[in-house]
Amino acid sequence: MSLIEKLQWRAAVKQFDSSKKISAEQLDNLLSAVQLAPTSLGLQSFKVILVQDAETREKLRAAGYNQAQITDSAALFVFASLTNLDEQFGKSFIDLVASVRNIDRASLEGYEQMVLGTLSSRTEEQKLEWSHKQAYIALGVLLSAAADSGIDAAPMEGFDAAKFDEILGLKEKGLTTxxxxxxxxxxxxxxxxxxxxxxxxxxxxFLHV
Ligand SMILES: Cc1cc2nc3c(=O)[nH]c(=O)nc-3n(C[C@H](O)[C@H](O)[C@H](O)COP(=O)(O)O)c2cc1C
Known part of the structure; x- marks a missing residue:
């Protein structure tokens, strides 16, 4: 199948076959795709919580308008944005760039100023909104990667984020769903x-200009 045929095949499935489990390899492949999703400035200001525990998923289902996909799928991916994009967060990202590319940190001074300047010029509300957008890009990559592998992935916004945060203990981790x-x-x-x-x-x- 071509990519377009796979995207035709994919669907926001409502009824999952709960007897079908996802293999560790299939799951890891999806994680790699999410890891590779592009983000603004490369900051990846979100985390993804993989929920497979049945009891937790029952609680989340109650906080998700009782949508069966939450309990009956093989795994639930919860994209959660970081709530504290402070100077330390920006600096630690530059540390990572220097270490991964094995370059002198001082040579990244300009990049660091851009990152820190971007972070300091935004309100907490604007930064959270920004992080949510980045998480949505990762969601899109997940949906495409899943389709490419013949795995179903149903995106969902129908849930109470505050309740999800509480059930998953996200506030203490500086995250919100x-x-x-x-x-x-x-x-x-x-x-x-x-x-x-x-x-x-x-x-x-499409508009052509
Ligand atoms: C961000 C987002 C949130 C969605 N939330 C829900 C949801 O809570 N429940 C649901 O059944 N479908 C949800 N959908 C599925 C859409 O209704 C579906 O993607 C759309 O109708 C197109 O259908 P398709 O994905 O099967 O092509 C959501 C889709 C997206 C992209």
């Missing part, structure tokens, strides 16, 4: 994935 994705394999009974995709025409969607 952005968006989630249920990952696994569709049930043969899933009707949604059998429906024709509804998309606006290219004429409506």
């Amino acid at each position: 952005t968006v989630i994705a249920a990952v696994g394999f569709r049930s043969e009974d899933d009707q949604y994935s059998k429906m024709t995709k509804v998309r606006r025409s290219k004429e409506e969607l």
Whole structure:
């Protein structure tokens, strides 16, 4: 299948086959894709919590409008944004760049000033909004990577973020829930994935200048 055919195949599955487990290799492949997602300035100001524990997922389902995908998928990906993008966060990122590329940290002075300047010029609210956007890019990469591997991934915004934060103890970790994705394999009974995709025409969607 071509990538476009795989994207035609993918669907926001509502009914997962809970008997189908995802292998460690398949899961790790998806994690690699999320890890490689691009982010603004490369900061990756979010974390992804992988929830497979059944009891926790029952609680999350109650906080997610009782959506069955939360408990019946093989794994739940919770994208959570960092709430404290302070100077230390910016500096530690520059440390990472210097160490990964094995370059003198002093040569990154300009880059560091840009990162720190960007962080200090924004309010806490603006930085959180910014982080949420980065997490959504990672979600998009996850959806495409899953489709590429024949794995279902259902993106979801229908949940109470404050309750998710509480159940997962995210506040103490300096995180807050952005968006989630249920990952696994569709049930043969899933009707949604059998429906024709509804998309606006290219004429409506794209403007050529
Ligand atoms: C960010 C985001 C949040 C979504 N939230 C939910 C949700 O909470 N529950 C749900 O059943 N579907 C949810 N959807 C699925 C969309 O309704 C679905 O992607 C859209 O109708 C297109 O269908 P398709 O993904 O199968 O092509 C969400 C999709 C996105 C991208």
